[in-house]
Amino acid sequence: MAKSVFQFEAQDAQGAVVRTERLSRDKLLPAIKTIPATVVAMEACATAHYWARQIRxxxxxxxxxxxxYVKPFVQRNxxxxxxAHAIAVAATRPDMPRVPVKSVAQQGARGLHTARDLLVGQRTQLINALRGHLAEFGLVGARGDAGAKAVIGFVEAGHPDIPRTLLAALRVLVRHWHEKVEAIAEIEAQIKAEAKADAVAQRLMTIPFVGPMIAHATRAAIGEGQQFDSARDYAAWxxxxxxxxASGQTRRTGRISKAGDQRLRRLYVLGATAALAKAKRHPDDMDPWLAELLKRRPARVAAVALAAKLARTVWAILTTGEAYDATRRRGQAGRLRPAAA
Incomplete structure (x- = not known):
């Protein structure tokens, strides 16, 4: 699939190629309309969900x-x-994983997070540019939001150490920074409103350190989560x-794979990092599992392990239709109780 050109291949029940054709965008659906009901396979790439809905x-x-998983079936160059032939061959494999077709609502929800990430990146670029320019004139700010506000304050106040020839350009960057901040706040408000309006997302938000961002992003990414057979499968995804x-009697484990949805994984790790920071501030209330982990592993490793545990809990709540039980004994996994309770 591409924006304007599509490569089409048809096979019979025995796997023999009976038709191959290069189709333009406006001829794809008319060509598929002439075919009796059959299996149509595509790679889960850009625009695939749109075409999947149309063809379905x-x-x-x-x-x-x-x-x-399709790539190994591509022969030579x-x-x-x-x-197209590799997709057709891969689709006949009974053990080939499939990607559920996302609805329009799901893709719209996913788009909110994509737009927010873009704006957050631009906001970071702008403040880093301001820091770099002002550092050349001895004006620096501390790390974090306080330092960013100090840097912006230098520009807005027209600090005398800033050359007049540069000040106007820096004020343009400051203006764009404020615009990005406001735009991010608007999108986040929309995400939070949608999460609060969704009963499933509300149930997910009963899990400690799962807020509207994680709940909304999870629902947008995997829907009901039924495509995964277990909580570990979701964490692996x-x-x-x-x-x-592993080979023979030798088995080695390394770092996390970092496969799958990068944005969603980042949200889980951020949630786990917040949980870790709170646990360090209140060590008496720290989960024994986490306390023991921190004795053996660095804080960042513990945060990732906690994120994996958090993801498994989210999947369990999502797929069972039950609610998280916050009243649990220290050191035990969160018990589930019926949602109606």
Whole structure:
């Protein structure tokens, strides 16, 4: 699939190629309309969910395949025709994982997080540019929000050490920084409102350190979570489980894979980091599991381990339809209770 050109291949029940064609965008759906109801496979890449919904409405069964799992079926050099053939071959494998087709609402919700991440990155670029410029004239600010406000204050006040030839340009950067801050706040307010309006997201937010951002992003990314067979599968999809290399009697585990959804994984790690910071401020209330982990591992490693545990809890709450029980004994996993209780 591309923006304007699509490579099409049809196979019969025995796997023999019966048709191959290069189609333009406006001819794709008309061509598929002429085919009796069948299986249509595509890689789960950009615009795939849109086309999956369109083709599914024509009465076909749509299978979205992870691109990383299709790649081994590509023979020799990459071409569009060989890519299409690889997708067709991979789709016939009974053990081939499939990506659930996202709804319009899901993609819209995902888009909110994508837009927010873009704005956050631009905000960071702007404040770093201001810091770099002002440092050349001996004006520096501390790390964090307080330092950023101090740097912006230098520009807004027209500090005498800033050359007049540069001041106007820096004020443009400051103006854009304020615009990004306001835009981020607007999107975050929308995300929080949608999370509070969703009963499932509300149930997820009963889990400690799972706020509207994590709950909303999780719902947008995996829906009901039924595509995963276990909590560990979900944590592995997020890239929060260690890489494993095993041969014979030798088994080695390494760092986390960092596969899957990077934005969602980052939110879980941030939530776990906040939990860790609170636990350090109140050590008497620290979970024994976490306290023991901190004795053996650095804080950042413990945060990732806690993020993996948090993700497993989220999946359990999401798929069982039950609510998190905050009244639990120290050192035990959170018990589940019926949502109606």
């Amino acid at each position: 409405d024509l009465g076909h069964e749509v299978r979205l395949l992870p691109p990383a 990459k071409t569009d025709a060989r890519d 997020l890239g929060l489980t260690p890489r494993t290399s």
